[in-house]
Amino acid sequence: MLSTVALFRQRAETYVSRVSLRPVIPKASAHLRPATEHDVGFVTDVYVVTLRAQGRLARDFDEGAFRDRFVAQTFREVEGDVPDSTTYVIEIDGERAGRLRVVRGPDSLEIAGIQLLPAHQGKGNGTYLIEQLVVEAHDAGKPARVRAGRDNPRALGLYRRLGFTEVGTDDDEIILESAPRTQADGTEAEASFSRGP
Numbered sequence: 802m803l804s805t806v807a808l809f810r811q812r813a814e815t816y817v818s819r820v821s822l823r824p825v826i827p828k829a830s831a832h833l834r835p836a837t838e839h840d841v842g843f844v845t846d847v848y849v850v851t852l853r854a855q856g857r858l859a860r861d862f863d864e865g866a867f868r869d870r871f872v873a874q875t876f877r878e879v880e881g882d883v884p885d886s887t888t889y890v891i892e893i894d895g896e897r898a899g900r901l902r903v904v905r906g907p908d909s910l911e912i913a914g915i916q917l918l919p920a921h922q923g924k925g926n927g928t929y930l931i932e933q934l935v936v937e938a939h940d941a942g943k944p945a946r947v948r949a950g951r952d953n954p955r956a957l958g959l960y961r962r963l964g965f966t967e968v969g970t971d972d973d974e975i976i977l978e979s980a981p982r983t984q985a986d987g988t989e990a991e992a993s994f995s996r997g998p
């Protein structure tokens with residue numbers, strides 16, 4: 802069976818061959834742009850706000866100290882001082898809506914953090930962005946990896962629905978991976994996603 806991505810590509814190609822309009826492809830409102838130093842405060846807010854909304858902050862959470870560390874680390878990321886790492890602002894309808902960090906290493910593409918502000922959650926944008934990253938990883942012949950907290954069952958459920966499987970654990974986190982499938986002829990198969998109901 803053709804994957805969703807292959808179906809859209811096929812449909813787009815068919816459409817282009819018949820008419821000269823742009824192909825019909827899924828339109829997601831989410832847009833990524835690399836974060837700059839002007840976004841450091843915003844991405845820090847997103848991180849803290851989403852954790853708080855999930856009820857995942859420890860009772861003795863020291864927000865000031867945490868923010869100081871997070872801001873310093875994010876500055877290093879946006880200034881290019883962290884190898885292979887890109888921090889993005891997720892924009893939805895032109896507004897800043899979330900944070901995404903991707904580490905494109907030699908052997909894997911790691912989704913090293915994705916947070917959408919609560920008002921933007923549950924509308925398909927996370928699925929769309931994660932799927933794009935999985936396709937990018939598989940096209941490069943690499944697995945996509947992600948870590949999710951054991952205390953974050955909804956995120957774990959999302960990754961599992963998108964075809965990620967558990968490959969390890971690390972303290973309070975589960976490491977999941979979506980490996981490129983190798984076909985009988987040795988070439989990489991198209992990424993596919995198994996969606997839940």
Ligand SMILES: CC(C)(COP(=O)(O)OP(=O)(O)OC[C@H]1O[C@@H](n2cnc3c(N)ncnc32)[C@H](O)[C@@H]1OP(=O)(O)O)[C@@H](O)C(=O)NCCC(=O)NCCS
Pocket residue numbers: 851852855914915916917918921922923924925926927928929947948949950953955956958959
């Ligand atoms: C996880 C997240 C990026 C998914 O993006 P999204 O656009 O909300 O997700 P989609 O609408 O594409 O898909 C819905 C699924 O996302 C997951 N999800 C939705 N809200 C969530 C939340 N607050 N926390 C964790 N997962 C959530 C669930 O699996 C949901 O399916 P369900 O309703 O059947 O449980 C986003 O919800 C988020 O930022 N959550 C808070 C931060 C977080 O947990 N990040 C993941 C760290 S590994």
